[in-house]
Amino acid sequence: MPDATPKRPRPLSPHIQHYRPQLTSVLSIANRVSGLVLSAFAIGLVVWLTAAAAGPQAYGVVHHAVVSWPGQAILFGCTFAFFLHLCGGIRHLIWDTVHGFDLRSIYVSGWAVVVSSTVLTITAWVASAFLAG
Amino acid sequence: MDRRNTRSPLADAARPGSSHTGPCDWWAERVSAIALIPLTLWFAASIIAHTGSDYAAFTTWLSAPAPAILMILLLISLFHHTALGLQVVIEDYMHTKAKFAALVIVRLSCIALAVAGIVAILRIVAVHG
Numbered sequence: 622m623p624d625a626t627p628k629r630p631r632p633l634s635p636h637i638q639h640y641r642p643q644l645t646s647v648l649s650i651a652n653r654v655s656g657l658v659l660s661a662f663a664i665g666l667v668v669w670l671t672a673a674a675a676g677p678q679a680y681g682v683v684h685h686a687v688v689s690w691p692g693q694a695i696l697f698g699c700t701f702a703f704f705l706h707l708c709g710g711i712r713h714l715i716w717d718t719v720h721g722f723d724l725r726s727i728y729v730s731g732w733a734v735v736v737s738s739t740v741l742t743i744t745a746w747v748a749s750a751f752l753a754g
Numbered sequence: 755m756d757r758r759n760t761r762s763p764l765a766d767a768a769r770p771g772s773s774h775t776g777p778c779d780w781w782a783e784r785v786s787a788i789a790l791i792p793l794t795l796w797f798a799a800s801i802i803a804h805t806g807s808d809y810a811a812f813t814t815w816l817s818a819p820a821p822a823i824l825m826i827l828l829l830i831s832l833f834h835h836t837a838l839g840l841q842v843v844i845e846d847y848m849h850t851k852a853k854f855a856a857l858v859i860v861r862l863s864c865i866a867l868a869v870a871g872i873v874a875i876l877r878i879v880a881v882h883g
Contacts, residue, residue, distance in 0.1 A: 714788065
């Protein structure tokens, strides 16, 4: 493997902070950040399954943490990250077929991601609350 | 150039390029993404449907063949996709010698977590199935 550290620092392009945020750049960053959030959520998923396998006591501890106020807030954030990454991911898969690259399509699909992930998150929590009674 | 082929003639001649594995990872990320669309939607719908369920109801549901198989498939595709996604993030932002260690830790952690999750499901199936 070649040495990753250069002898002289390479010239850097202007940092992200110098650019005005646009829908395109914000969604690109959001897709990456939501992926990182979901990586943490995946660890939680394994903890939850392992607790369920260990027995009712261990499951009770995890369940108690999940239904607590902070647990529900984190779960809500993870739900939004999930739907954002799902919708953003479908947008990326469409781009992979070399479709929707003109400026108008990029903004239409971008706003579609924002609206659909918000609506899906709210729908999921309303459905869950409705089933809980 | 063909509209559907975004690779340059040089890239076609030199494939798979200096990394030798890049296109495989690129494809694996997409294939796992496609698998995750139905699997994660099934998972989300199942969790919503089980709001308020107790331990017995949850383990009985998960120990049935279809949910157990789908959950194992979800873990495999989820951690494969997570490993590839985190690898790209590390390669983009880490330029020190710690990069190699981070890549190894991420890959091994994802394998360990996937195996731990699958074993947990099999234990639930063995006990409650």
